[in-house]
């Protein structure tokens with residue numbers, strides 16, 4: 385499979401089958417905290433960066449095999465999925481293929497395009513992000529494509545809320561001395577009251593970032609920000625960013641994944657977006673505790689739950 389990954393455990397979406405709709409790293413933003421790396425194709429142009437037919441063919445293969453039913457099929461990947469002009473066709477086909485709900489992770493850059501909102505209307509959950517409503521900070525943190533302004537994002541989010549009856553779970557990534565000040569949080573809160581997401585997910589730079597000055601908040605600071613933003617806000621940072629399919633897994637998450645099928649350390653590292661060394665270390669500990677068995681098959685070492 386070239387465009388599907390997982391299913392992998394996700395703190396926000398349970399067991400999530402990820403679908404890549406663009407190649408790395410195609411995005412209208414070049415965020416200073418991006419876990420995928422620097423943007424190589426910064427664009428607002430919609431086209432089939434990966435042919436929708438190729439993605440649909442992989443989905444058909446996956447669901448015809450009787451593979452594990454994911455809690456969500458998540459359109460995400462190595463950039464911005466709404467850039468793919470085949471988005472609507474892919475979601476429509478998915479709704480025929482599976483009763484798993486469809487989630488879309490988006491940075492919101494294209495939500496002011498009516499056709500993007502029409503295509504997204506078929507999804508069950510939309511997870512947009514909004515880090516700041518201050519134009520200067522938007523340039524510093526998200527480094528958008530030329531001509532894209534933060535008021536485009538706000539207009540897109542408000543239009544989405546007016547038109548869309550599904551769940552909107554909005555993610556805010558807070559960075560020290562940038563968008564974490566009381567003034568910034570107050571402005572954000574006022575905007576979120578207009579956008580009316582169903583949930584607000586607070587995150588911070590818990591993983592390697594593009595720029596050294598993208599500094600994380602502490603857990604206590606995040607909790608304080610959540611409390612300020614109100615009852616819809618919750619901290620998701622300990623699970624890593626929900627913005628990309630990379631997850632900070634507990635032992636239980638490893639065991640759940642290995643219970644489904646034997647996997648190599650490389651398999652696990654790839655689907656989880658973690659360094660192989662970190663995965664090997666965790667597996668060694670699980671093997672020593674007797675909860676996971678190590679076995680050789682052909683020339684590879686596989687791991688499986690005991």
Ligand code: SF4
Nearest residue numbers: 411413414415418491
């Ligand atoms: S964090 Fe998301 S929106 Fe920002 S550059 Fe990376 S892929 Fe694009």
